[in-house]
Structure formats: C-alpha cells, structure tokens
Amino acid sequence: MPRYKAKTLYMRKSIVEALDNIWEYPLTVVEAPMGYGKTTAVKEYLSGSEAEELWQTLTDDSSTGFWNGLSRLIRKLDPVAADRLAGMGVPGNSVFLDEAIRIVGSIEFSKRTVIVFDDYHLLSSGDIDRFIELLVKSETPNLHIVIVSRSVFGENTTELVLKGYCCVIEKSSFELSRAEIIEYCRLNGVKLSAEEADFLVSYTEGWISAVYLCILGFQQDKRIERQASLYELIEKVVYRRCSIEVQEFLLSICIFDSFSSLQAEYMWTKGNAEALLGRLMAGNAFIKYDHGSQTYYIHNIFTSYLRRIFDRQGSDRQQAIWKAAGKWHVSIGEYIHAMDCFYKAADFDSLLTAIEIDKGNCITNEHKDRLIRYFSECPMEIRRDHPWACLIYAINLFSFNEMELFAQQCEQVGRYIEFLPEGEQAKAQLAGELELLGGFSKYNSITGMSEHHQRAGGLLKGPSEFIDRNGSWTFGSPSVLYMFYRETGQLEQEVNEIIVAMPHYYQLTAGHGSGAEYVMQAEWYYYTGDFENAEIASHKALYIAKSQDQMAIVLCALFLQMRLATLRGDLAQVTDILWQTREEIKERGLYQYIHTLDMCEGFIYSCLNQEKKIPAWIVKGDLQDSSICFPGYAFFNIIWGKALLISGQYLKLIGLAEGFIGMASVFPNLLGQVYTYIYEAAAEFKLGRHEDARQTLRQALSVAAPDQVIMPFAENGEYIADMLAQLEKNGHYPEFIGRINALFPLISKNRDAMSAELSSRDNRSMLTEREAAIAELVASGLSNQAIGNTLHIAEITVKKALQSIFAKLGISSRTALAKIMIEQKTG
CATH class of the missing domain: 3.40.50.300 (P-loop containing nucleotide triphosphate hydrolases)
Structure with missing residues (x-):
C-alpha cells in the first residue's frame, strides 16, 4: 500500500x-x-x-x-x-x-x-x-x-x-502540477517514467483522488493504466481488495455521511465493526477518524461509489438497512431522520411509531410536504392502528393552515377510534383529544369551540397530551377581541360567552391562554370608551397571564395598556413597556413573540403618525416570513393599512382594501373590516372621491355602531371628521357619531403632544455624553457586554443607559437606534 x-x-x-x-x-x-x-x-x-x-x-x-x-x-x-x-x-x-x-x-x-x-x-x-x-x-x-x-x-x-x-x-x-504528481508518486514508492508521467498528468488532470487511486493500482499491477471511469478504478483498486465481510459492512454504513463507532456496531450487529474499521483505515485513505468529534468519515468519492452498489442491491436488503438506520435515529432522539429512513424502508408502522414517541415536537413548517406525503402514502390499515400519530398529524395540518386536509384527517381519526375495543381508557382519551382538536374547526365561534371543549372534558381524565401550553394561544395576534368579535350586535354577548367558556378550556390544557377572557373584556371596555374599567380588567388579565406564564396573553394585556397610555399622552409608559417587554422576550428566548411585539409597536406609532418608527417589515407588508399564523393576518393588515394611509399611498391602499376585507371575512374578524373601511374611506376622500368615501365609511359604521365600537373612528378622526359631520347632518348614526366627536379632541390633543415630543427626541443632543457613546457603539453592532468592556463600565450600567436612551428617543430596539444614528451621520 x-x-x-x-x-x-x-x-x-x-x-x-x-x-x-x-x-x-x-x-x-x-x-x-x-x-x-x-x-x-x-x-x-x-x-x-x-x-x-x-x-x-x-x-x-x-x-x-x-x-x-x-x-x-x-x-x-x-x-x-x-x-x-x-x-x-x-x-x-x-x-x-x-x-x-x-x-x-x-x-x-x-x-x-x-x-x-x-x-x-x-x-x-x-x-x-x-x-x-x-x-x-x-x-x-x-x-x-x-x-x-x-x-x-x-x-x-x-x-x-x-x-x-x-x-x-x-x-x-x-490541482497537482506535473512536477507535484511525479514527486507525490516518488514519496509513495512509485518512480514514473517520462511517458508514465505524461499519461498520468493527462489522465488525472491533476485530480488528487485520481492520482491516489492510480498509485494504488500501480502497487497492485506494477503499471499505470487507464480505466473507463473513476468508479471502475475504485472498484479495481479498493473495493475488490476488501473481503466479502468488509464489503457487506461498507454497504451497511454507506448511507451515512459520517458515523460513530457505536453507530457502526448498531448497523453491523456482528460485534466486530471497530476492528473492520481499523483494517479499512490501515488499508486506504478513504476512511478517516476525527478524534475531536469521535466520528468516522468515508470520503465522498468512495461513498458515492458504495451508494451506487447499494442501489443495485435487492429491495429487501436496502429496506433492512434503512430500517436499522431508522431505529438508530430513534434511539438517539433524531425523529425526523428516523421518519425519513423508515419511509425509504417502506416501514410505515415504524414511521408512525416514531411520530408517536416524539409527539410531533420535532415537526416544523419545513417538514410540511414530507409529512403530508408520508401520510398520503401510508396504507389505511396502518394509519388505523396508529390513531395517536394521526392526531398529531391533524394538529400539524391545522398549524400548516391546511384546513381541508385537517377536516378530512379529523374525520378519519374518528373512524379509527370506532375500531378500538369498548371500555378501554385509550379510546376515551383519544375521543377526548379529538373533541378538543375539533374545537379548532369551529374557530372563532366561542360557542362552537366551547361545545367541543365540554365534550372533551367528559372524556379526558387529565390535561391534553397534545396541546402545547407554551404555544401562542393568539396565533400571533396582539388582541383577543380581534380574534373573537365576529358578529355585529353581539359583542357584549361574545364577551360574556368567553368568560364562561375559558375555564373549561383551562382544565383541558393546564392553563393554556390563561387571562384571555379578561383581556377581551378589557378590550371591549376600551373600544366602547369605558377606559377606567378597561384598565382595571387589563391589570386583572395581566396578573393571571403572568402567573401562568402565558406570554401571548401578557402581550395582549400590555398592548392594551400601551393604548390606554397613548390616550393619556404618557409616552414614557409606552416606550418603557416596549423596552422591557422586548428585553424579556430576548432574555427568555421567546422569539416567536418578536413579531407580535413589533405589531404592538407598529400600531402605536401608526396612531401617532410616526411612519419611520413602524417596523420596516410591516411598512413593506412582508407578512409571509413572520411568525404570525393565518388567524392573525387580518390584524397585521390593520397596521399595514394605516402605514399606507399616513405615507400617502392612497391608490395602493384602495387597491389592497378588497383583499384586506376578504381576509378579515374568513373567520370573520370584524375589527379588521371596520379599520379597513375607515382607511379606504380616508384614502378615497383624499383623492376627491367624496361620495364613494362616505359610502365606504357608512359600511364601517354599520358594523361597529350596534356594538358602540367607537375607538377605530376616534383613533382616525383627523382623516374622517368631515365625512362624519356630513353623515351626522344627514341623520346617519347621530348618537354614535356624537360619542366619537366628543372623544376625538382629547385623543387628538394628546397624540399631537406625543408626536411633537417624539420629533424633538430624534436628535442626539438629548443624550448625555455617556449615552451618546453607548448609542454609537450599539450602532456599530457591539453587544452590551462588549460595550461595557470598551467603556470600562458594568453591563448592568449599559442596560440602564440603553433604557434611558430608548425612552428619550421614543424607540424600543437596537435596530431603531442604529437607524437613527446612521441617519444623523448622513445628515
């Protein structure tokens, strides 16, 4: 060798x-x-x-x-x-x-x-x-x-x-030069003639692996000869020289790009995998061992050759190897890889078992197409034997927004449960889980969902095994009322219904969404102008949500408190809540809520007509890559629509309005409809289409007036005041418009004061010398710890200074601060 x-x-x-x-x-x-x-x-x-x-x-x-x-x-x-x-x-x-x-x-x-x-x-x-x-x-x-x-x-x-x-x-x-090829061969005991050197240079074109294989061939045959392909060269000088046992061993592990000795023993099962690996490593350079990772690697060229051989094996042999690989991945908790291996082994029974063991925790949107393919190809009799896996699949279909497949899967699971023997606890548990899952099919009907929850409660003996209490109860929306306000004239009844319904759901899910009913109650008070009760209920909701660590509900309660602070003109409280909440999300690694908090921030600054402070992804309408799920899309449009309005993009806003209304009509979400009609009317009025504008605004009034939902109109009073006056003069909703007109001056006064304060804060002169230095370092991308080391101050001092900087500038993120600093430098 x-x-x-x-x-x-x-x-x-x-x-x-x-x-x-x-x-x-x-x-x-x-x-x-x-x-x-x-x-x-x-x-x-x-x-x-x-x-x-x-x-x-x-x-x-x-x-x-x-x-x-x-x-x-x-x-x-x-x-x-x-x-x-x-x-x-x-x-x-x-x-x-x-x-x-x-x-x-x-x-x-x-x-x-x-x-x-x-x-x-x-x-x-x-x-x-x-x-x-x-x-x-x-x-x-x-x-x-x-x-x-x-x-x-x-x-x-x-x-x-x-x-x-x-x-x-x-x-x-x-690429090896001619001289390097000659020298490498000499170092390995092969002295080339001029003719052999010319041939080797021409044949290998300086390709290192090909030169190495030719040297192996020379050692065997004492001559260098051309093979039809590199794979034929590998077969002649490497593979054929291995014993039958080693060849079989290589085929059992070649499906892995790298593997440990334990993994090799698992796949080979004959107890001598390490000895075989030692012989292989001594015999050629195509297998290496990395001491750092304690992992073996087969060179890509050799792996590629072995897989060609593997693909020519009989289906029984291939499936046995893939099945063994699947079992290995299960043993170390790599369930996605296990599922892929079991699929290649056509072993759907083991595939569904792996899903049940993992409870679907490893499945993400990235695996959507694979998961659908696996279940669509899985024989019905095997699915019937794995109703738990089918339930997990159904839950994921809902999160993928595959509602038609979700409904079909729920129906199938129901039929599978019927095959289970009567009297078994497993049957009752499965039936209860299915009832709980069925509640999603009635989203966002509080009564319809609650009926499923109550039936589930009669079947389950404890909390659901499938509902993740740490998941976002609001699907990324910062408002509970937005989610469940679905029928004109029924808002108060819907609030009362959710207060009664939620305790049943909490029992089934170990408190998932705790405090949601009081958030909705607080928002009802807010939207109808009862601000004192809104604040009382918001604090109640916040206390309950925090006690159960329900961040989605915490965000909803804090969002409402920010809106109440905006009514009072309390900019300091708004920026303080935004700062502290963003820091908590980052400290705890709850990044699924970053976009929800961005929507809270975007809504507040859109109300203050501060377009530059609205997060850029919202201004661009870049929703698809966010962590917001489909049920929260219409609330995103509320903020995006306002951003378009305050930036003067009236034609674009009118063009998108129909799509906004369509999205808000799916469940439906009446708040999304009300705000969109208001924005569309304002845009039409700005373009001189006064009659169209009044007709559009009447649509908003017709939805909101029966429930006395005045705040969407009061928040946008400067755009619609003239239209409201004309509608009131013509006898349309006089009492309702009167309440809006009574509230708007207070909102306008405090909003203008906050906007002026924000504008005055957008300069560096407000910062102390240390704050300015910290702001510069943040803009350069340094962390708090690095800033502290640079300025020779404690990290906690940096944090406190940042809180002061953010409050002074009316921002809540490092990105926004960096943007301000760059703008000031560029003038």
Whole structure:
C-alpha cells in the first residue's frame, strides 16, 4: 500500500498561501468538485493553527438541521447565546436575521475562531445564505467563516469579494502540477517514467483522488493504466481488495455521511465493526477518524461509489438497512431522520411509531410536504392502528393552515377510534383529544369551540397530551377581541360567552391562554370608551397571564395598556413597556413573540403618525416570513393599512382594501373590516372621491355602531371628521357619531403632544455624553457586554443607559437606534 502522506500531498506551498487568506477575510469560500482534497486541506491547515476550530459537516438540505448544528457549535463558546439561537430557529425574515446577528455579536471570541461549514453545497437555503452574508458584513472581531463546497456560495459572492469581505479559493489551487504528481508518486514508492508521467498528468488532470487511486493500482499491477471511469478504478483498486465481510459492512454504513463507532456496531450487529474499521483505515485513505468529534468519515468519492452498489442491491436488503438506520435515529432522539429512513424502508408502522414517541415536537413548517406525503402514502390499515400519530398529524395540518386536509384527517381519526375495543381508557382519551382538536374547526365561534371543549372534558381524565401550553394561544395576534368579535350586535354577548367558556378550556390544557377572557373584556371596555374599567380588567388579565406564564396573553394585556397610555399622552409608559417587554422576550428566548411585539409597536406609532418608527417589515407588508399564523393576518393588515394611509399611498391602499376585507371575512374578524373601511374611506376622500368615501365609511359604521365600537373612528378622526359631520347632518348614526366627536379632541390633543415630543427626541443632543457613546457603539453592532468592556463600565450600567436612551428617543430596539444614528451621520 502507498505510504500516504496527507500533509505532504495537501499542504503544498500554493495551498498554504491560499489558505492563509482565512485570517485576512471574514469569509473564505473553498470551492472545488468532489475529490480535490479541499476538506482535508482545510483540516490539515487549521490543525496547525492555534485558532479555535468549530467544524460542521452538512449532511442534507435541512436548514433546521443546519441551524441546530450551528447552535451546538456555539454552545462550546457561549451556552446562553446558543440557547437563544436554537430558540429562535432559522431566521427567515429581517427581524430574526437582525436578532441572530446581534446574538452572535454578543459572543466574546477571545481568540481567533474559525467556523467551518463543510459540504455546504448540500444546503439550498436563501435564509441561511443571507444570515452568513450579514454575519460576514458585521465583521465580528476574531471570527472567520470558511465554507467548503462543490459550488459557489450564495448569489452575492462576487459582491462580497469586490467589497473585501470574502476570498474564494478555486479548483485550480488544488490541482497537482506535473512536477507535484511525479514527486507525490516518488514519496509513495512509485518512480514514473517520462511517458508514465505524461499519461498520468493527462489522465488525472491533476485530480488528487485520481492520482491516489492510480498509485494504488500501480502497487497492485506494477503499471499505470487507464480505466473507463473513476468508479471502475475504485472498484479495481479498493473495493475488490476488501473481503466479502468488509464489503457487506461498507454497504451497511454507506448511507451515512459520517458515523460513530457505536453507530457502526448498531448497523453491523456482528460485534466486530471497530476492528473492520481499523483494517479499512490501515488499508486506504478513504476512511478517516476525527478524534475531536469521535466520528468516522468515508470520503465522498468512495461513498458515492458504495451508494451506487447499494442501489443495485435487492429491495429487501436496502429496506433492512434503512430500517436499522431508522431505529438508530430513534434511539438517539433524531425523529425526523428516523421518519425519513423508515419511509425509504417502506416501514410505515415504524414511521408512525416514531411520530408517536416524539409527539410531533420535532415537526416544523419545513417538514410540511414530507409529512403530508408520508401520510398520503401510508396504507389505511396502518394509519388505523396508529390513531395517536394521526392526531398529531391533524394538529400539524391545522398549524400548516391546511384546513381541508385537517377536516378530512379529523374525520378519519374518528373512524379509527370506532375500531378500538369498548371500555378501554385509550379510546376515551383519544375521543377526548379529538373533541378538543375539533374545537379548532369551529374557530372563532366561542360557542362552537366551547361545545367541543365540554365534550372533551367528559372524556379526558387529565390535561391534553397534545396541546402545547407554551404555544401562542393568539396565533400571533396582539388582541383577543380581534380574534373573537365576529358578529355585529353581539359583542357584549361574545364577551360574556368567553368568560364562561375559558375555564373549561383551562382544565383541558393546564392553563393554556390563561387571562384571555379578561383581556377581551378589557378590550371591549376600551373600544366602547369605558377606559377606567378597561384598565382595571387589563391589570386583572395581566396578573393571571403572568402567573401562568402565558406570554401571548401578557402581550395582549400590555398592548392594551400601551393604548390606554397613548390616550393619556404618557409616552414614557409606552416606550418603557416596549423596552422591557422586548428585553424579556430576548432574555427568555421567546422569539416567536418578536413579531407580535413589533405589531404592538407598529400600531402605536401608526396612531401617532410616526411612519419611520413602524417596523420596516410591516411598512413593506412582508407578512409571509413572520411568525404570525393565518388567524392573525387580518390584524397585521390593520397596521399595514394605516402605514399606507399616513405615507400617502392612497391608490395602493384602495387597491389592497378588497383583499384586506376578504381576509378579515374568513373567520370573520370584524375589527379588521371596520379599520379597513375607515382607511379606504380616508384614502378615497383624499383623492376627491367624496361620495364613494362616505359610502365606504357608512359600511364601517354599520358594523361597529350596534356594538358602540367607537375607538377605530376616534383613533382616525383627523382623516374622517368631515365625512362624519356630513353623515351626522344627514341623520346617519347621530348618537354614535356624537360619542366619537366628543372623544376625538382629547385623543387628538394628546397624540399631537406625543408626536411633537417624539420629533424633538430624534436628535442626539438629548443624550448625555455617556449615552451618546453607548448609542454609537450599539450602532456599530457591539453587544452590551462588549460595550461595557470598551467603556470600562458594568453591563448592568449599559442596560440602564440603553433604557434611558430608548425612552428619550421614543424607540424600543437596537435596530431603531442604529437607524437613527446612521441617519444623523448622513445628515
């Protein structure tokens, strides 16, 4: 066998010089086809450095898998930051991207640190590409990223190179020259004639793996000869030289990109996997062991060859290996990988069992298409034997907004339950869970949902096993009344119904949504102008929600308190609530609520006509990538519509109004309809379409007046005052319009005062010298800890100063502060 000298082969002067660029750029992309030794070269180079090395080898196209892997790497440096990244999930929008960059920026990289993403070509994710680009542009001190890939990274690599953020090391750097091929062969005991050297250069084109295989062939046959393909060369000089036992062993593990010794023993079952691996590693360079991760790697070229052989095996052999792999993944809690393996093994019984063991906790939107495919192809008799898995599937269909499939699945689960023997507790439990799930089919009818809940209560012997009490009860909406105000003239009755209904639901879900009924009651008081009772009920709701740790309801109660503070002209309370709530969300890693808080902030600043302070994703109408679920979409449109109105985009607003009304009519959500009609009327009036405007405003009045919902009109009085006066003069809703007119002057006075205060705060002169210095460092991307180290002050001092800065400037996020500082610099 050749005396394989990896360091000599891979660490030639040209490669070392190319890899030295890792320390000169935030990003280095090492790009070459399979078999050019790029991974080995990077490993050898970094092993000789004193840098902290974090290595992640990608195995599939899962962006979630990538993100979880990155979080595990970060844990070695900063467990708190790792937990926050993992809790956030893949940053699929600008809000989460900014926060992810901030979290990584908060990590103290005390020495040169390299994060390597190997086999990056397997991942095709615009979200991850954008994250890496932003991370690179943030130029975090001591942090360097290396991407090892068979293809060019992302769409903007050229831009990154031109701007000095990135260095690309291409295939040419890894090609062996004629002299290097001759020298490498000499080092391995093969002296080439001039003719053989010419042939080898022409045949391999400097491809390292091909040269290595030719050397193996020479050692066997004492000559270098051309094979029809690289795979034929591998078969001749590597695979055929293995014993039948080793060949069978390789086929049992080749479906993995990497594996541990325990994993190999699990798949092989004959007790000598480690011995076989030792023989293989001694015999060729295609299998390596990483002592850091305690993991074996088969070179991609050899893996590719083995999988071609595997694909020619009989279906029984293939399915047995995939089934064993599925069982392995179950044993270590990797349920998504287990499901994929069981699917390839056509073992639907084990696939559904894995879902039941996991209770669906690992399933995300990323797995939607796979999950639907698995269940659609699963035989009915197997689904019937796994009603728990079918329930989990139904819950996920609802979260995917696949309502037709959801209804079909609930019906099927009902039929499966009928097959269970009478008198079994499992049957009653399943029937109860199905009744609870059936409540979602009646969303947003309080009575309809409650009927299901009460029937579920008669069947379940304890809290539901499937409802996640930590999930967002409001689907991302910051308002409970918005969710359940569905019938004109029935609002008070709906409030009374939810007060009666919610205790039944709490018993079934261990308090999920606690306080929601009192939020709705408080909002009813607010919308009808009874502000004292609104505040009393909001505090009651907030106390209950906090005691049960129900952040979705806490946000709803705080949102109402911000609106009440806005009525009083208390800007300090508004900004204080926004600041403290955002900090709590980040501290606790509750990132699913970031967009809900952004909607609260956007609503407040839209009411104050502060377009620049409305979160950018709302102004752009960028809803699809947010954490808001479909039932919350119409509330988003309430804020987006107002942003369009105050920015003067009247034609666009009128064009979108019909779609807004359609979305608000699905469940229905009457508040969404009322606000949209008001905005549309205001836009029409601005364009001189006065009669159309009055007719549109009458539609809003016809919905809201029977319930005395005056606040949407009072909040927008400056846009509709003339129309209201004309409608009142013509005898339309005089008493209702009279109440609006009585309230509007107070709202207008306090709103104008707050707007003026915000405008005056938008300058740096309000900040103390220390606050100005901290603001500058925040704008440059530093974390609180890094700012403290820079200014030689405690981190808690930085936090307190930021709270003061935010209050003075009327903002609640670091992103907003950075924007203000940049605007001031650019004039």
